[in-house]
Amino acid sequence: MDSKIVSLRSKLEIYKAGSGGGNIVDCPVRDVIQGISNKWSSLLMMALAEKPYRFGELRRLVPDISQRMLTQTLHDLQRDGYVHREVFPTKPPSVEYSLTDLGRSMFGPLHQLLQWAELNHGAVRDARAAFDATET
């Protein structure tokens, strides 16, 4: 585990030192991460990892997302190559969203993080309560 952190350390050193070449602002990791670190992306990935869903199904599955943000988030996930969008010529045409291979590949590590969240929800909730208590 320490070795992984060391590899990241050298990344940071490189970007820090890079007045001429690399800048942390242009970091490729940031470029990819910013596409999935928003309010709805991981939730939709989580849903689609289970099975493909249609637009309306996702909307009912995640009742507090607005249609506007559902459209936009799916569009962004599709653009980054995580999600495949397929239109079926039914009489009211239906659209199915599913994970691509790249999406399934990304969901591997994402799922680890989701599992951590599930396991440590209690610890985080306690930390919040303690912090809010000392703040008041």
Added chain:
Amino acid sequence: MDSKIVSLRSKLEIYKAGSGGGNIVDCPVRDVIQGISNKWSSLLMMALAEKPYRFGELRRLVPDISQRMLTQTLHDLQRDGYVHREVFPTKPPSVEYSLTDLGRSMFGPLHQLLQWAELNHGAVRDARAAFDATET
């Protein structure tokens, strides 16, 4: 204690079945994930995983974050228990931020995701280019 920790999959199944038991809106995973899935959290975690930093150091390390968002993101990370904030009584008082045990624990899976991003940056960039090409 939270004895009712349910697996991610069964959460979804429960919602689909339409029973009154579980609602995805109150999902504990969402509660935790939304705290770290924003523009700056993972980046600051990445920096602090390397070593503790002071406020001004972080600001220089991430030059495109505003002081306002740096303050706020660090505050939120501290509230959730990932980051420890320590004030040193130097002559202009300095403040050091470091990861807590919980923070290091969370950075494990997060680091997997960051590594995935580093490895697959090319694939994502290509997907974007292809998508933008067919869109025009």
Added chain:
DNA sequence: CTATATGAGTCTCAAAAAGAGACCAGCACT
């Protein structure tokens, strides 16, 4: 025949969040 519903969005407008940059305090150095 008219009324209403459906699926997958788009459009508009209001609210919330983020970004830019000035300003604050105390102390050291010049």
Added chain:
DNA sequence: AGTGCTGGTCTCTTTTTGAGACTCATATAG
């Protein structure tokens, strides 16, 4: 006396998000 350093906060503007009406072609109900 002026400047810089520290770690912020305050205010203002721009961007992003949310809420909700509207589209369009077809289907079914009354």
